[in-house]
Every structure is written in structure tokens, then in C-alpha cells.
Amino acid sequence: MTGWRYADPMNPVTDFASFHAIIPAGGAGTRLWPFSREAKPKFLLDLTGSGRSLIQQTWDRLEPLIGAGNIxxxxxxxxxxxxxxxLPGLVHLIVEPSPRDSMPAIGLAAALIEREFPGAVIGSFAADHVISDTAQFAIDVAQAVQVARTGKVCTIGIRPTEASTAFGYIEAGNPLSVDGAPAAVEVARFVEKPDQQTASRYLASKxxxxxxxxxxSSAEVLLGHLAELRPALYDGLTAIAHVWDTDDRERVLDDRWPTLERVAIDHAIAEPVADSGGVAMVPGLFDWSDLGDFAALSDLSKTPDDVVFLDADGLVIAPKGKAVxxxxxxxxxxxxxxDAxxxxxxxxxxxxxxxxxxxxxxGREDLI
Amino acid sequence: MTGWRYADPMNPVTDFASFHAIIPAGGAGTRLWPFSREAKPKFLLDLTGSGRSLIQQTWDRLEPLIGAGNIxxxxxxxxxxxxxxxLPGLVHLIVEPSPRDSMPAIGLAAALIEREFPGAVIGSFAADHVISDTAQFAIDVAQAVQVARTGKVCTIGIRPTEASTAFGYIEAGNPLSVDGAPAAVEVARFVEKPDQQTASRYLASKxxxxxxxxxxSSAEVLLGHLAELRPALYDGLTAIAHVWDTDDRERVLDDRWPTLERVAIDHAIAEPVADSGGVAMVPGLFDWSDLGDFAALSDLSKTPDDVVFLDADGLVIAPKGKAVxxxxxxxxxxxxxxDAxxxxxxxxxxxxxxxxxxxxxxGREDLI
Incomplete structure (x- = not known):
């Protein structure tokens, strides 16, 4: 790849037919403590001062594209x-008994969607990321959906704005020729969070x-990869999905869920499938932040009226009216x-x- | 002077007969905002966590030595x-209509004391300084009183612990031979707050x-200096003191007080009198802090239980139970x-x- 290619914003393909979004909503967000707490994790908070929590903002991005019934x-x-x-409009809320990382969570949702909506294309979107350019987001997701319809697993890669060591990286390969997805490229490989020097090299390479x-990806393709790469996990998830709408749900969940392998979708599917050429990437041309820590939040925040800085700058979050x-x-x-x-x-x-x-x-459990 | 000479702590002279203490209690303490406010200045605050405000601590140091009636x-x-x-035991509270610096405040008190207690020795002590070694304080003040009885103005000099640029300095001269005041020396001169280099030189010189x-000093001596050096101010203060216990107090105060020169006792008396050899010093061998800013407070404070420091140290003052x-x-x-x-x-x-x-x-007057 020789730089980012742009989709044609004058003629975007936005065919979201049979596309379903999965939003895994977990993670304590301890790096945003004391703003985030166990009982009030990051995705439930209005961290950007928009009046909507991060999961509500995620909903607001997806719902107009695909409808509440597909979330x-x-x-x-x-x-x-x-x-x-x-989310009063939410129809499909899947409650997992305990957190077992992203593959069981997304895999269960995929199995349930495939049963109810055969032939569906699914996509996973974190509940606590911030994207404000929703028009571009729609264009890029639509391209990824087109790629998924060709049988590939497609990721949306975020343009690095700095040599961050906080994220894993995706190396772009050759351009693909997919109708309606002009920006799509092959994925050469996924790499773990790099050290600073490597991150700088990645950033410079573009x-x-x-x-x-x-x-x-299509639910069927994803589940097929899972069946091949993690058969025990596939069996467990299939068994649970099979009885989901019956009286046996709780019994089977209690029985099988604790035995499922704790594994991220990156490790379980994305990395091995990329190695065999089965993963594509659409570059995400929208702004993006994972608000991973207060430094990230600082970049987005405005200084409120109740703050006086003398030879100072940064992030202040305080009760309204409190003079900081x-x-x-x-x-x-x-x-x-x-309280904190x-x-x-x-x-x-x-x-x-x-x-x-x-x-x-x-002994301050009250603060956790 | 070749270093500090020590009073004999086994045989201290503590003759406080006819000694009266004047405590000017003014000053906003804006360098301790938001802890100190206009309505609640520094001297009214318990800044050391002792359970007593600074003016109460000042009272506690003096009252056992001289009695409530002499404060x-x-x-x-x-x-x-x-x-x-x-200060429920306070007998003599002098209310000045407006702040006109320390000379009018102390001069008025001196004039009132001289009228009611002829022959009194008076001493001025800030309302908002911290001294914990009260026994040594008593010894040093007693020496200064002995020196004052010889007709000199006597100051108590604080041993510098650092090359501070926040204080004026007093240069010691030759030792004096005053009965009951073995530590007393002449004052060569008073100097204004120095720059850093000068302060370092002062510190090194010992x-x-x-x-x-x-x-x-004796009230009579102080008023004599004032009459000579600042005759208009002396006249004004004398006129006010003359009618203090009459129905004319308010009228004369209203008339004269606003016309009085704003001047510090240092400039009005201490500096010129020192130049003509009339000022002595007893070195203060007690600990001392003026709590002039949060850095000074930081030196005295202990870290409360409700604070977690990671690679950090310093001063934290917060409501009880708040996790900082x-x-x-x-x-x-x-x-x-x-609120702040x-x-x-x-x-x-x-x-x-x-x-x-x-x-x-x-527009946040509520915070001032």
C-alpha cells in the first residue's frame, strides 16, 4: 500500500442490507478512575460532555444506518x-454470565444472529470509542460490509496520529478490487502493541x-473460522445458541459458559486468518479516539468556565460550579x-x- | 556578632510585670486562598490541624505569661x-475603622495602653505566625522586655533556615550588656526583602x-519616637486615644483615621531608630513559621490517611473522607x-x- 486511498464521498456505497452490529460492552476502564467505577464503567459515562454516554453515542452512529433491530x-x-x-430502543441485549474476553462474546452474538437472521453480515464495534465524523464512518463501514460479502473478514484500520504504544497495529498489503469498496486492501499481518521505536517506524511507513x-464478516464465515480454529469454543457457543430461546438457556449457560476459552477475537481469528490471506482492511478515514486514558480525554476536552489556569493547561472535570x-x-x-x-x-x-x-x-471499597 | 548566643535555659529571666502584648490581626492571606477568604482570613483558621486557629495559638502562647488583661x-x-x-477571654479588642498598615494600628494600641497603664512595656506579635516551642519563646520575649526597660526598641530576630527572599532581614551588631538579656545585641540595620544572591550571602554570614x-519597647519610648519621626501620625493617634473612652470616639475616629499615614512600623520607627543606634535584637531561638504560602504550610503538614501518592509528595488539604x-x-x-x-x-x-x-x-464574589 502506498498511502491511504479515499472512498468517493460523492458516490458512497451504503448498502447495509442484512448487516448487524455487535457491541461488546465490558471493561472496567480503570485508567479513567475515579470518573469510571465498577458500577459505572466508561461506556455508560458522558465523557465528552455531549449529553450522551459513549454507548449511546455508539448507538447514535449505528441506529440510523441499520435500525434498532439490527443492533x-x-x-x-x-x-x-x-x-x-x-438505550430504550434496544431490542437485542445478550447477557453473558461472566466476562470471557471478546471471542466468546462476539461468537455468541454471531451464533444467535446466524440462527435468527441467516446470511447476515456482522460487525463488532466497541461501546466506548469516540467518533464524531459519522458520515465518513458510514462510508467506511459500508465498504467493509461489501468486502465481507466476498467472504473475507474485514477490519477497519484507524489512521495513526502518533507513534502510540497503546494499540496493536495492522499492516496493510496489496489493494483489493471489491465493488463498492475502493479503499479496501489486504491485511499482511496483525502485530501486538509495539515498543516506542517500532511504533515510530510503523508511523513513518504509512x-x-x-x-x-x-x-x-458474514456470520457464517466467522463461525466457520471459529469451528476450524477453536473447535471447542465453537461447540460451546453453538450449544448455548441452540437453546437460547428455550427454558434450557440458563442451565446450558451455567454448564458451558464457565468452560469456554478466554480469548480475544484478534488472537482466535484475525491473526491466523490474516496469515492465510483471509483478512482485508478498509482504512477508517473518520476521527477516532478510544479515550483509553485521561491523556486521550484531554485531547478532546474543552476547558470549562469554572477553571482558571495560570501557566497551566490540561484536563479538568469537576462538579458544576466548583471553582478549579x-x-x-x-x-x-x-x-x-x-467523593474522590x-x-x-x-x-x-x-x-x-x-x-x-x-x-x-x-478498605475504601466504596470508591471502586 | 559571631554566631547566636544562648540564654541560660536553667535560669531564665521571665519578668513580664507591666508587659502588654499587641496583636495586629489583619491581612487577607490571599496566598493561602481558597483556604483563607476575606471573611475567614488566615489568623482565624486552624492551619496546623491543632484544633486551634492561629490567633488562638498566639493567645495560648501569651496568655499564660502575661494574663488576658494584658493582651x-x-x-x-x-x-x-x-x-x-x-478568644472568649479577650478584654481589649481595638477595632480600627479601616486598615492603614501596622504603624497606625500598633501606635493606637500603644497610646491606649500608655493612657491606661502608664509605664507599660509593649510588644507586637503577629496573629498568624506559628511557634511551637513556647518555653523558648517566653525566654526570648522576657529578654526583649528587659532590653526595652533600658529605653531601647528591641526586636526578636528569627534564625534563617534558608536563603529566603520573602522576608526582610535584620543585621546584628555588637553584643549588649543588659541584665537578664544575655543574648541581646545591637541592630546594625534593617534591610528590605533581598534578591536571591543577597539572601544567600546573608544566610552564610550568620x-x-x-x-x-x-x-x-516601652510605650512611652515608642510614642516618643513616633512624635519625633511622624508627628502628624502621632497627633492623630493621640487625639483618638484621648477621646477613646468617651462618646466622641466614633466622631473623632471618623474624622482623623482616614487621614492617618499608611505606613509600616518597620519604616516609621525600626529603620530610622536603628540608624541612630536605638534598636536592639534578641535572637529568637524558638521554631517559627509565618505560613506565608502553601510551601510553608507544606513543611508543617502531615499526609492525611485519605491521600494516595504515587511518585508524588506535597500538601493535601481536603474534606474528611475525600479520597485524594x-x-x-x-x-x-x-x-x-x-466550593473551590x-x-x-x-x-x-x-x-x-x-x-x-x-x-x-x-463574577465569583462568593469565592473571595
């Missing part, structure tokens, strides 16, 4: 109620994208939730994930 | 009520002390008063005084 959210028992409350966990003054700290991160206060800098924001454990050790 | 507090109308509430505004976490900031200053939050470092703590004006400009 499937997978979550744990602790958050099912809050999700239903935030042939690597960030892996944001967006995988689009910061002097002499560049890239400051101040998160005041009333975090003060750090964007440079140290990755270490925030150590805090819930530190407070638990002090 | 005179000078303050403005805004704080008279709060001071009376904090002949300079910090000026903490403690001046002890700081990552990666050395010398951090975090002051959470509920200040985040800075000890290095920048002098700039805190700019904040009240900044918030006033934003």
Missing part, C-alpha cells in the same frame, strides 16, 4: 439494567493502521467526583489504573 | 465578632536574622474546600495570591 449489545449482568435504561477491534484553579502545571489532569479527587499529568495518566487497587487495600 | 488585639470591623468568639515584626490521589507530581499543593479547588506546586505557591482577583473578574 446487538453483549454485556454482563451488572450492567444490563443500566444499558437498557440508556502502511500500518491501529487495530480498534472492528471486525466485519491550576498554577504552573502543564498537561494537568484534575478529576473531582465529589485525582491529580496527575497526561504524562502519568497510564498509571491511574493502579489506583482502584490502592484504595481497595485501604 | 490587646487590633482588627477591622469585619473580623471583630469572629475574634471575640474565638549575622542576619529574619524580621518577623516583633517589636518590644496524586500521581507523578513532586511538591504538589492540593487544596479542596468544597486549587492545584499547584510549592514552587508556584507565591502566585496563589493572584487567584482571588481572577475569580472576582469572573
Amino acid at each position: 446487538h449489545v453483549v454485556t454482563g449482568p451488572a450492567h444490563a439494567e443500566a444499558i437498557s435504561a440508556q 502502511t500500518f493502521a491501529w487495530n480498534a477491534g472492528m471486525f466485519i 484553579s491550576v498554577i504552573g502545571i502543564s498537561g494537568v489532569v484534575v478529576i473531582d467526583t465529589g 479527587l485525582l491529580v496527575t499529568t497526561t504524562e502519568h495518566s497510564q498509571r491511574v489504573k493502579e489506583l482502584p487497587a490502592a484504595w481497595k487495600e485501604r | 490587646h488585639v487590633v482588627t477591622g470591623p469585619a473580623h471583630a465578632e469572629a475574634i471575640s468568639a474565638q 549575622t542576619f536574622a529574619w524580621n518577623a515584626g516583633m517589636f518590644i 490521589s496524586v500521581i507523578g507530581i513532586s511538591g504538589v499543593v492540593v487544596i479542596d474546600t468544597g 479547588l486549587l492545584v499547584t506546586t510549592t514552587e508556584h505557591s507565591q502566585r496563589v495570591k493572584e487567584l482571588p482577583a481572577a475569580w472576582k473578574e469572573r
Whole structure:
């Protein structure tokens, strides 16, 4: 690949017929503590001040394209109620008994969708990412759907804006010729989170994208790969899907779910299938952030009226009306939730994930 | 002077007969905002966590030595009520209509004391300094009182612990031979707040002390100097003192007070009198802090249980139970008063005084 090719925005293909979106909604988001808590994880929070939580924003991107009936959210028992409350239009809420990483969650949704909507194309989208250019998002997803219809697994690669070591990378291969997906390329390989030097090389090469966990394929193709690559997991998920709409659901879930392999879809399917040439990529030309830590949030935030900075800049989140003054700290991160206060800098924001454990050790379960 | 000479702690002279203490209680303490406010200045706050405010601690140091009847507090109308509430034993509360710096405040008290207690020795002590070694304080003040009885103005110089540019300095001269004041020396001169290089030189010389505004002299001597050096101010203060206990007090105060020169006792008396050899110094061998900013407070504070520091240290003041976490900031200053939050470092703590004006400009009078 010799740089990013652009889809024709004057003539976009947006054929979402029989396309279903899967939104795995898990993950504690401890790097955003004390803003995110176990009971109120990142995807339930309005982190951008838009008035909508991240999962609501995810819904808002997808629902106009494919309709409420084609959206499937997978979550744990602790958050099912809050999700239903935030997404009153949600029809398909799949509650997994316990978190077993992304492959069982997406695989179960795929099996259920394939049973109810045979021939469906499915795509997975994180519940807690931020994308504001929804028009471009639609164009790029539509291209990925076209690619998926050719039997490939298609990912949407995020254009790197910096030499980040926080993401896995996708190396682009040769262009493909897929009708309605002019931007699609082969995927040469997936690579794990690199060290700083490697990340800089990837960024300079212009042939690597960030892996944001967006995988689009026909349900049948995905389940076929799973059957071949992870037969035990495939069997377990199929057995559960088989009795999903019967009185046996709970018994079979209790029986099989705890035995399923904990594995990410990247490892279970994307990497091995890419090695055999079965994965394509559409470059995502929309803006994107995973809001992985306060440094990422800082990039998106505006300084509220209740903040005075003297020789300072950064991120301040505090109760409305609270007067926050910061002097002499560049890239400051101040998160005041009333019961807890975090003060750090964007440079140290990755270490925030150590805090819930530190407070638990002090007996402050109320803060977790 | 060749270093500090020590009083004999086994045989201290502590003759406080006819000694009266004047405590000027003014000053907003804006460098401790938002902990200190206009309505609740520094001296009314329990800044050391001792359970007593700074003015209460000042009272606690003096009252056992000289009795409640010999303590005179000078303050403005805004704080008279709060001071009376904090010091229920206070007999002499002098309310000045408006702040006109330390000379009018101390001079008025001196004139009133001289009228009621002829022959009194008076000493001025700031309302908001911290001294924990009260036994040594008593010994040093007693020496200064002995020196004052010889007709000199005597100051108590604070031993510098660093090359601070925040204080004026006092240069020690030759030793004096005063009965009961073995540590007393002449004062060669008073100098203004120095630059960093000069301060370092002063510290290294071991002949300079910090000026903490403690001046002890007979009331008659002080008023005599004032009559000679600032005759208009002397006249005004004498006129006010003359009618203090009559129905004319308010009328004369209203008439004369606004016309009095705004001047510090250092400039009005200490400096010129030192130049003519009339000022002595007793070195203060007690610990001392003026808590001038959060850096000074940081030196005294202990880290509360509700704070987690990761690669961080500094000062945290927050409501009880609030969980404060700081990552990666050395010398951090975090002051959470509920309605306001200040985040800075000890290095920048002098700039805190700019904040009240900044918030006033934003219409947040409630924070001043």
C-alpha cells in the first residue's frame, strides 16, 4: 500500500442490507478512575460532555444506518439494567454470565444472529470509542460490509496520529478490487502493541493502521473460522445458541459458559486468518479516539468556565460550579467526583489504573 | 556578632510585670486562598490541624505569661465578632475603622495602653505566625522586655533556615550588656526583602536574622519616637486615644483615621531608630513559621490517611473522607474546600495570591 486511498464521498456505497452490529460492552476502564467505577464503567459515562454516554453515542452512529433491530449489545449482568435504561430502543441485549474476553462474546452474538437472521453480515464495534465524523464512518463501514460479502473478514484500520504504544497495529498489503469498496486492501499481518521505536517506524511507513477491534464478516464465515480454529469454543457457543430461546438457556449457560476459552477475537481469528490471506482492511478515514486514558480525554476536552489556569493547561472535570484553579502545571489532569479527587499529568495518566487497587487495600471499597 | 548566643535555659529571666502584648490581626492571606477568604482570613483558621486557629495559638502562647488583661488585639470591623468568639477571654479588642498598615494600628494600641497603664512595656506579635516551642519563646520575649526597660526598641530576630527572599532581614551588631538579656545585641540595620544572591550571602554570614515584626519597647519610648519621626501620625493617634473612652470616639475616629499615614512600623520607627543606634535584637531561638504560602504550610503538614501518592509528595488539604490521589507530581499543593479547588506546586505557591482577583473578574464574589 502506498498511502491511504479515499472512498468517493460523492458516490458512497451504503448498502447495509442484512448487516448487524455487535457491541461488546465490558471493561472496567480503570485508567479513567475515579470518573469510571465498577458500577459505572466508561461506556455508560458522558465523557465528552455531549449529553450522551459513549454507548449511546455508539448507538447514535449505528441506529440510523441499520435500525434498532439490527443492533446487538453483549454485556454482563451488572450492567444490563443500566444499558437498557440508556438505550430504550434496544431490542437485542445478550447477557453473558461472566466476562470471557471478546471471542466468546462476539461468537455468541454471531451464533444467535446466524440462527435468527441467516446470511447476515456482522460487525463488532466497541461501546466506548469516540467518533464524531459519522458520515465518513458510514462510508467506511459500508465498504467493509461489501468486502465481507466476498467472504473475507474485514477490519477497519484507524489512521495513526502518533507513534502510540497503546494499540496493536495492522499492516496493510496489496489493494483489493471489491465493488463498492475502493479503499479496501489486504491485511499482511496483525502485530501486538509495539515498543516506542517500532511504533515510530510503523508511523513513518504509512502502511500500518491501529487495530480498534472492528471486525466485519458474514456470520457464517466467522463461525466457520471459529469451528476450524477453536473447535471447542465453537461447540460451546453453538450449544448455548441452540437453546437460547428455550427454558434450557440458563442451565446450558451455567454448564458451558464457565468452560469456554478466554480469548480475544484478534488472537482466535484475525491473526491466523490474516496469515492465510483471509483478512482485508478498509482504512477508517473518520476521527477516532478510544479515550483509553485521561491523556486521550484531554485531547478532546474543552476547558470549562469554572477553571482558571495560570501557566497551566490540561484536563479538568469537576462538579458544576466548583471553582478549579491550576498554577504552573502543564498537561494537568484534575478529576473531582465529589467523593474522590485525582491529580496527575497526561504524562502519568497510564498509571491511574493502579489506583482502584490502592484504595481497595485501604478498605475504601466504596470508591471502586 | 559571631554566631547566636544562648540564654541560660536553667535560669531564665521571665519578668513580664507591666508587659502588654499587641496583636495586629489583619491581612487577607490571599496566598493561602481558597483556604483563607476575606471573611475567614488566615489568623482565624486552624492551619496546623491543632484544633486551634492561629490567633488562638498566639493567645495560648501569651496568655499564660502575661494574663488576658494584658493582651490587646487590633482588627477591622469585619473580623471583630469572629475574634471575640474565638478568644472568649479577650478584654481589649481595638477595632480600627479601616486598615492603614501596622504603624497606625500598633501606635493606637500603644497610646491606649500608655493612657491606661502608664509605664507599660509593649510588644507586637503577629496573629498568624506559628511557634511551637513556647518555653523558648517566653525566654526570648522576657529578654526583649528587659532590653526595652533600658529605653531601647528591641526586636526578636528569627534564625534563617534558608536563603529566603520573602522576608526582610535584620543585621546584628555588637553584643549588649543588659541584665537578664544575655543574648541581646545591637541592630546594625534593617534591610528590605533581598534578591536571591543577597539572601544567600546573608544566610552564610550568620549575622542576619529574619524580621518577623516583633517589636518590644516601652510605650512611652515608642510614642516618643513616633512624635519625633511622624508627628502628624502621632497627633492623630493621640487625639483618638484621648477621646477613646468617651462618646466622641466614633466622631473623632471618623474624622482623623482616614487621614492617618499608611505606613509600616518597620519604616516609621525600626529603620530610622536603628540608624541612630536605638534598636536592639534578641535572637529568637524558638521554631517559627509565618505560613506565608502553601510551601510553608507544606513543611508543617502531615499526609492525611485519605491521600494516595504515587511518585508524588506535597500538601493535601481536603474534606474528611475525600479520597485524594496524586500521581507523578513532586511538591504538589492540593487544596479542596468544597466550593473551590486549587492545584499547584510549592514552587508556584507565591502566585496563589493572584487567584482571588481572577475569580472576582469572573463574577465569583462568593469565592473571595
